[in-house]
Each structure stands twice: as structure tokens, then as C-alpha cells.
Amino acid sequence: MEWLERMNRAIDYIETNLTTEIKLEEAARMACCSSYQFQRMFSFITDVTLAEYIRRRRLTLAALELHNGSAAKVIDVAMKYGYESPVSFARAFQALHGITPSMARQEGIALKAYPRLSFLITIKGVEAMNYRIETKDRFEVFGIEGVFRVDGSGEEPQTPAKLWEKSHANGDVKRLEECAGELPSFVSKNLYGVHAVCSYKKTEPDTFPYMLFAFKGKGSNTDGYKTTIIPAHTWAIFPSEPHTWDQFGETIDTLYRRFYTEWLPTAGYEQVEGLELELYGTKDSLNYIELWFAVRKV
Known part of the structure; x- marks a missing residue:
């Protein structure tokens, strides 16, 4: 409430x-x-x-x-x-x-009215929401960093999606994956080598940092990459159902929306500084996403 x-x-x-x-x-x-x-x-x-x-x-x-x-x-x-x-x-x-x-x-002219918003808890259905709460020690990641404006303005790439697109096209994602080394023991072994983290440090007002990252661990080669420490946190982790690439946008948007509209208002937790991880992998021969939100009890 x-x-x-x-x-x-x-x-x-x-x-x-x-x-x-x-x-x-x-x-x-x-x-x-x-x-x-x-x-x-x-x-x-x-x-x-x-x-x-x-x-x-x-x-x-x-x-x-x-x-x-x-x-x-x-x-x-x-x-x-x-x-x-x-x-x-x-x-x-x-x-x-x-x-x-x-x-x-003019009298009788047709106009449009957009009323004031109010946020309420509503009953949306009985579809279960899969999640788990885990506490993790600090860990390090390294990768390709961008700082973006909330309104999507600025120099290219203007959005995280465009950073992904550019980095796939020029081979940066592949090179980062080759530098990744072993996955840490606290994540699924079905994950790919490259993921994303958002809001892991302070930037200018109305901007946010976003990094395409690999976990730093045994065998990692961090030369030429930005390295950052993710502090110890409690994480609310939301896994997706397996999906094809053409379903990716809808799948990740649904996870985010359900977190903000269904889970967060009633769970007794709040998000910590907007810190989020997007972890990508494979499951049942299809694509798979886990969204990790840093949270604390209220």
C-alpha cells in the first residue's frame, strides 16, 4: 500500500x-x-x-x-x-x-479528455507469477557501457535496444562472450555469456547507465572493457517461459509490467535504486530470460 x-x-x-x-x-x-x-x-x-x-x-x-x-x-x-x-x-x-x-x-464541438490518473490495486486474474527471492554477495561484471537519456534523445545509440543492435552488428557481443570465462556458481549454467545490467551507478539527472556485460570470473579477459562491482543485495528474480526470438519483446515487456503492476505493490518490498539485471539463456531449446530486481523489505 x-x-x-x-x-x-x-x-x-x-x-x-x-x-x-x-x-x-x-x-x-x-x-x-x-x-x-x-x-x-x-x-x-x-x-x-x-x-x-x-x-x-x-x-x-x-x-x-x-x-x-x-x-x-x-x-x-x-x-x-x-x-x-x-x-x-x-x-x-x-x-x-x-x-x-x-x-x-464553439458550442457542441467534440473534444478529447484525458482524466487524472490514480494508482489502485485491482484484481487482474488468477495467472500465477513465478519468482524467487535470493540474497547474493557482491560480484563483478565487465562489458560495454552506455549512458542514455530517459527520453531517448542524444547521440546514437540512443537506447539500450540500439546498443544491442549495434553491438551485435559489429561483432562486439561475440567478442565479449569470448572474453567471458566461466559463469559464476550462483547463476544457471544454461545462460549465455552476455547479459545486461541497468542503473548500477549514479549518472546525470534524467539519464541512466546500461551495460552489456559478462560475469568476471575464472578465465575472464577484461582488457579494454568497463568493469563494475554489483554490491551484495537481495534480489527478486522473475523467470520467463521459453520463447522464440520473435516473442522476445513481448516476453520481456510482460515480465517488467507484471513486476511493477502486480508484484511490487503488494509484496512488501521496494526496489533499490532501480538496479536490474537481464540474464539471457536457453531452456527446452528455446530462449529464456530472468529479470533480477534489487529489492529490500519495507
């Missing part, structure tokens, strides 16, 4: 500041997590980015203000809801509502 209260406090802050500057780090502070973690959770839970939610809410309120007989000029309404010019406001308004801002004043 505490997790839900935190998320709703963050939404309260956003709603209160729709006509002023919204500081994402402040919303994240109310949710007791990093800005990146908050935006990531929000997207998985709602199927819309936080930036898009804020945009829709502002344009909903702007349309109501214009439609309900406000004498304010369109440019004043635009400025009130964060748009620097009537042109950019009109473009965004028409993209959402299908009409121009001036047309919104």
Missing part, C-alpha cells in the same frame, strides 16, 4: 503543477525513487510515457478552459500550459483534439 501512496503523491504533485514547471526529480522524490526509475515505472504501468501524460493533461485542461467561455486569448492559454508560442500550441492541440484552439470555443 505504501508504494501506491508514493505513486499517488507524485501524481498529486504533477497535477498541482500542470500550469507551472514540473520538476521530474521532485515527482520522483515523492515516489521515493530516481527520476529514471519513476519514469520507467510510470511507462510500464500506464502504457504511456510520463511526458505524454503531462502533455495530454495540459491539453485537456486547456481545451476545457477555452470551451467553458474563458475570455483568455489563445496565446495566454498556450503560455499558461507551457507552450512558448501559439503556433506550437495550436499544432499540439490539433494533434490531440483534431481541431484548432479557436474552434474549441
Whole structure:
């Protein structure tokens, strides 16, 4: 329940500041997590980015203000809801509502409304969720690191998915796997040599680190790679069902979504700094994923 209260406090802050500057780090502070973690959770839970939610809410309120007989000029309404010019406001308004801002004043005109979000526990069904809780000592990993902006902007590669794509294409994944050495005893022997870790260190606001990694152990060759220590943690581990490569995107998204929407709100744990591992392997001659979330009891 505490997790839900935190998320709703963050939404309260956003709603209160729709006509002023919204500081994402402040919303994240109310949710007791990093800005990146908050935006990531929000997207998985709602199927819309936080930036898009804020945009829709502002344009909903702007349309109501214009439609309900406000004498304010369109440019004043635009400025009130964060748009620097009537042109950019009109473009965004028409993209959402299908009409121009001036047309919104007409009686009987059709508008779209996106209501305020509230986070609640709902009964979604009886499908079992497989997981296990394990405590691990610190271990080291090494690999190819990228630091990405939450909104996906910046120089290529702009996202972890593009880092994977680039690293497969240029042979970096294969070379890293050749340098991996033996897998540690605390993971399944059915794993591949290369995996991924997210949010393992502090970076600039609204950015996050992501590394394609191999476990450092006997026989590893770390020359030329970034090395980092993963501290001792308790981990909530969620395994996938075996799947084909064309099912990979849906499989990993479902694991993340169920963790955030079904397990985390009711389990009595909270995530630690957004730290996550994505471990890849094979099972029953198909692909297999384990998501590891660093957690602690609340």
C-alpha cells in the first residue's frame, strides 16, 4: 500500500503543477525513487510515457478552459500550459483534439479528455507469477557501457535496444562472450555469456547507465572493457517461459509490467535504486530470460 501512496503523491504533485514547471526529480522524490526509475515505472504501468501524460493533461485542461467561455486569448492559454508560442500550441492541440484552439470555443464541438490518473490495486486474474527471492554477495561484471537519456534523445545509440543492435552488428557481443570465462556458481549454467545490467551507478539527472556485460570470473579477459562491482543485495528474480526470438519483446515487456503492476505493490518490498539485471539463456531449446530486481523489505 505504501508504494501506491508514493505513486499517488507524485501524481498529486504533477497535477498541482500542470500550469507551472514540473520538476521530474521532485515527482520522483515523492515516489521515493530516481527520476529514471519513476519514469520507467510510470511507462510500464500506464502504457504511456510520463511526458505524454503531462502533455495530454495540459491539453485537456486547456481545451476545457477555452470551451467553458474563458475570455483568455489563445496565446495566454498556450503560455499558461507551457507552450512558448501559439503556433506550437495550436499544432499540439490539433494533434490531440483534431481541431484548432479557436474552434474549441464553439458550442457542441467534440473534444478529447484525458482524466487524472490514480494508482489502485485491482484484481487482474488468477495467472500465477513465478519468482524467487535470493540474497547474493557482491560480484563483478565487465562489458560495454552506455549512458542514455530517459527520453531517448542524444547521440546514437540512443537506447539500450540500439546498443544491442549495434553491438551485435559489429561483432562486439561475440567478442565479449569470448572474453567471458566461466559463469559464476550462483547463476544457471544454461545462460549465455552476455547479459545486461541497468542503473548500477549514479549518472546525470534524467539519464541512466546500461551495460552489456559478462560475469568476471575464472578465465575472464577484461582488457579494454568497463568493469563494475554489483554490491551484495537481495534480489527478486522473475523467470520467463521459453520463447522464440520473435516473442522476445513481448516476453520481456510482460515480465517488467507484471513486476511493477502486480508484484511490487503488494509484496512488501521496494526496489533499490532501480538496479536490474537481464540474464539471457536457453531452456527446452528455446530462449529464456530472468529479470533480477534489487529489492529490500519495507
